[in-house]
Amino acid sequence: MQSSNKPSPSLPPMFERYRFDVANTLHRSISDLHLKEIPDLLKYHLGWVDRDGNVSQTAFSQGKALRPTLCMFACDALAGDITQAVLGAAALELIHNFSLIHDDIQDQDIERRHQSTVWSIWGIPKALVAGDAMQVVGDLTALMSMEKGVPVNVVLKVSEILTESYLEMIEGQCLDLRFETRTDISSEDYLGMVARKTGALLRSSVHIGSLIATDDEHITQAFSEFGNHIGRAFQIRDDYLGIWGDASETGKSNDNDIRRRKKSFPVVYGFEHASGIAKKELISIYNEEINEEEDVAKVMAILEDVGAPQYSAEITEKSAELALSAISGLDLPDWVDQEIGDLVNFLVNRQY
Amino acid sequence: MQSSNKPSPSLPPMFERYRFDVANTLHRSISDLHLKEIPDLLKYHLGWVDRDGNVSQTAFSQGKALRPTLCMFACDALAGDITQAVLGAAALELIHNFSLIHDDIQDQDIERRHQSTVWSIWGIPKALVAGDAMQVVGDLTALMSMEKGVPVNVVLKVSEILTESYLEMIEGQCLDLRFETRTDISSEDYLGMVARKTGALLRSSVHIGSLIATDDEHITQAFSEFGNHIGRAFQIRDDYLGIWGDASETGKSNDNDIRRRKKSFPVVYGFEHASGIAKKELISIYNEEINEEEDVAKVMAILEDVGAPQYSAEITEKSAELALSAISGLDLPDWVDQEIGDLVNFLVNRQY
Numbered sequence: 001m002q003s004s005n006k007p008s009p010s011l012p013p014m015f016e017r018y019r020f021d022v023a024n025t026l027h028r029s030i031s032d033l034h035l036k037e038i039p040d041l042l043k044y045h046l047g048w049v050d051r052d053g054n055v056s057q058t059a060f061s062q063g064k065a066l067r068p069t070l071c072m073f074a075c076d077a078l079a080g081d082i083t084q085a086v087l088g089a090a091a092l093e094l095i096h097n098f099s100l101i102h103d104d105i106q107d108q109d110i111e112r113r114h115q116s117t118v119w120s121i122w123g124i125p126k127a128l129v130a131g132d133a134m135q136v137v138g139d140l141t142a143l144m145s146m147e148k149g150v151p152v153n154v155v156l157k158v159s160e161i162l163t164e165s166y167l168e169m170i171e172g173q174c175l176d177l178r179f180e181t182r183t184d185i186s187s188e189d190y191l192g193m194v195a196r197k198t199g200a201l202l203r204s205s206v207h208i209g210s211l212i213a214t215d216d217e218h219i220t221q222a223f224s225e226f227g228n229h230i231g232r233a234f235q236i237r238d239d240y241l242g243i244w245g246d247a248s249e250t251g252k253s254n255d256n257d258i259r260r261r262k263k264s265f266p267v268v269y270g271f272e273h274a275s276g277i278a279k280k281e282l283i284s285i286y287n288e289e290i291n292e293e294e295d296v297a298k299v300m301a302i303l304e305d306v307g308a309p310q311y312s313a314e315i316t317e318k319s320a321e322l323a324l325s326a327i328s329g330l331d332l333p334d335w336v337d338q339e340i341g342d343l344v345n346f347l348v349n350r351q352y
Numbered sequence: 353m354q355s356s357n358k359p360s361p362s363l364p365p366m367f368e369r370y371r372f373d374v375a376n377t378l379h380r381s382i383s384d385l386h387l388k389e390i391p392d393l394l395k396y397h398l399g400w401v402d403r404d405g406n407v408s409q410t411a412f413s414q415g416k417a418l419r420p421t422l423c424m425f426a427c428d429a430l431a432g433d434i435t436q437a438v439l440g441a442a443a444l445e446l447i448h449n450f451s452l453i454h455d456d457i458q459d460q461d462i463e464r465r466h467q468s469t470v471w472s473i474w475g476i477p478k479a480l481v482a483g484d485a486m487q488v489v490g491d492l493t494a495l496m497s498m499e500k501g502v503p504v505n506v507v508l509k510v511s512e513i514l515t516e517s518y519l520e521m522i523e524g525q526c527l528d529l530r531f532e533t534r535t536d537i538s539s540e541d542y543l544g545m546v547a548r549k550t551g552a553l554l555r556s557s558v559h560i561g562s563l564i565a566t567d568d569e570h571i572t573q574a575f576s577e578f579g580n581h582i583g584r585a586f587q588i589r590d591d592y593l594g595i596w597g598d599a600s601e602t603g604k605s606n607d608n609d610i611r612r613r614k615k616s617f618p619v620v621y622g623f624e625h626a627s628g629i630a631k632k633e634l635i636s637i638y639n640e641e642i643n644e645e646e647d648v649a650k651v652m653a654i655l656e657d658v659g660a661p662q663y664s665a666e667i668t669e670k671s672a673e674l675a676l677s678a679i680s681g682l683d684l685p686d687w688v689d690q691e692i693g694d695l696v697n698f699l700v701n702r703q704y
Contacts, residue, residue, distance in 0.1 A: 033519075035526050102484065106477040124476065125458040125529060132454065132487075133522050139491070139515045143508070156495070156508050163491045167385075170485050174387050177477065 008351030012342040018072035025090040029141045041130040067092040071209035077336040080213025087145040088208045094138030101131035165204040172197025190268040194235045202231035229323035239264035240312045266308035273306040360703030364694040370424035377442040381493045393482040419444040423561035429688040432565025439497045440560045446490030453483035517552040524549025542620040546587045554583035581675035591616035592664045610648045618660035625658040672696045
């Protein structure tokens with residue numbers, strides 16, 4: 001399981017299997033909103049319509065929908081009823097996208113997934129309301145699970161997990177805002193931050209799916225632990241791709257994370273391990289606006305010198321191993337073991 | 353029950369009775385946040401500390417805390433256990449304040465309750481996170497009611513009501529954003545907008561308090577209805593005070609709502625009922641920035657000519673009557689009837 005730039009493994013079939021169930025639920029939840037133009041902003045953000053509200057040719061093709069897929073798969077893997085998990089799955093996607101809309105305002109990012117961000121088209125006030133709306137629709141969608149026969153104590157537990165995980169997301173955002181102005185963050189600080197900012201919701205995705213299927217705490221805790229580790233693997237691979245990936249595949253931006261001066265994991269590691277002239281150079285480059293191609297090349301050279309790509313890959317692989325070991329004691333059907341292997345392999349080696 | 357500029361009735365004792373219970377709970381919920389500086393922003397917004405984080409001399413004196421007071425009173429009035437209602441009450445205040453923090457960003461208001469707004473001090477990104485944090489703490493606080501022995505189905509119901517009511521708040525905000533650029537809004541449109549923007553949470557405050565006390569739907573529906581009508585009475589009185597009130601008492605702004613070109617109820621009524629030259633003048637004044645004292649005086653004269661203050665007072669009084677009649681069939685203890693009378697009298701005749 002070597003994370004590198006070799007051809008990307010294809011998206012495992014589970015991403016296909018649940019896609020339309022989830023998309024239908026999302027679509028229904030958003031269309032039920034009596035909010036005049038706001039649903040159009042949400043649909044635009046999700047890549048379903050263009051900025052004029054016309055159905056996009058690439059409708060439903062945007063984003064991997066990782067969180068709902070993990071939720072549905074966890075339920076399915078434990079022989080749960082996936083029609084009961086689909087509302088929680090949709091809620092996870094809505095809450096993830098709420099955080100993206102607000103993140104884009106915060107970071108003043110003008111592009112995401114190859115398209116202009118909501119605030120950059122409609123302005124901050126409407127983007128703010130759109131984000132708030134996305135979040136509350138997420139909450140409501142989760143609560144509606146009751147109508148699918150999910151027991152009331154499970155619905156409440158799901159609601160608690162969602163709420164706590166977006167509190168963690170907010171904690172992560174706060175730390176991230178603070179890190180922006182610092183050059184002395186340790187790898188450990190960084191891993192703690194992303195565990196909150198992106199890890200919590202990924203962990204919750206697996207956890208919620210498992211809770212819909214079973215009330216056996218031994219199993220749901222193991223699944224939650226699995227989710228925790230694949231969350232880290234996912235994020236550190238993301239950070240790796242933000243520097244050494246192909247931007248036309250990742251769709252994150254036309255720009256490399258280094259040019260955007262994003263303090264992602266390899267950069268934090270670089271600051272921690274570079275010394276002498278290299279360290280001074282890093283600090284000087286990150287203290288000014290980077291526009292020079294030359295500076296990007298310099299930073300990449302320094303990161304490669306201190307072994308940042310290798311160490312990032314190591315963390316990703318180690319997390320993948322911990323994920324697998326978290327559930328190794330469970331007696332899961334063969335097809336589940338097979339698909340978990342494919343999923344983990346994809347997360348570690350993906351190019352997008 | 354004449355709403356006018358006669359001396360304001362004093363704040364009914366119920367506002368004193370529950371204040372510290374609620375404040376303690378709010379304080380604990382916010383202090384539990386592991387969010388570095390964010391709790392300080394929230395405490396600043398709530399008027400507990402100054403912008404440097406020092407305890408304010410006026411600590412706990414800011415705001416009437418209307419929503420938590422309504423919630424606690426509703427529970428108390430129905431002989432419920434108010435220690436079970438206090439978390440819901442705190443949640444209502446947190447969600448109300450989340451909406452204020454985001455509202456201030458949206459409206460670019462630089463002052464609220466005689467102090468600078470959060471975004472105007474710390475910038476939009478941090479204010480956005482602070483608002484999100486306030487909201488999620490509200491959600492979590494409501495869910496914690498379970499630890500006070502509130503049955504799981506009631507906690508879930510409370511959670512649903514909160515979620516649905518801030519969806520209504522967001523709907524109201526959207527309508528409000530749209531109304532800003534229009535001069536043809538009817539009184540009815542306006543009342544529909546404020547029913548969502550501010551009415552929903554006030555209604556929910558009374559409703560939630562009653563649900564903690566009893567599962568008798570006949571009673572909880574009557575209380576919800578009561579909350580609905582006092583919500584309208586409260587808002588229209590607010591709009592009246594925004595023009596004819598004493599800004600030093602209301603603390604809304606140093607400026608009159610007319611100077612801020614806020615399309616509050618009397619103004620909407622003015623647009624609807626003015627004709628000829630007066631109407632043209634209104635439109636012309638609202639299409640440009642108002643800076644001239646002269647313009648404010650002109651608008652006030654027009655509003656008074658068409659009877660906007662009287663009609664605003666009528667709506668307030670009518671709503672108060674409907675509120676009282678919603679619960680007139682219930683057999684409530686004398687002290688409750690007495691305090692409800694005082695409350696309604698205060699809401700209709702208050703000067704602040």
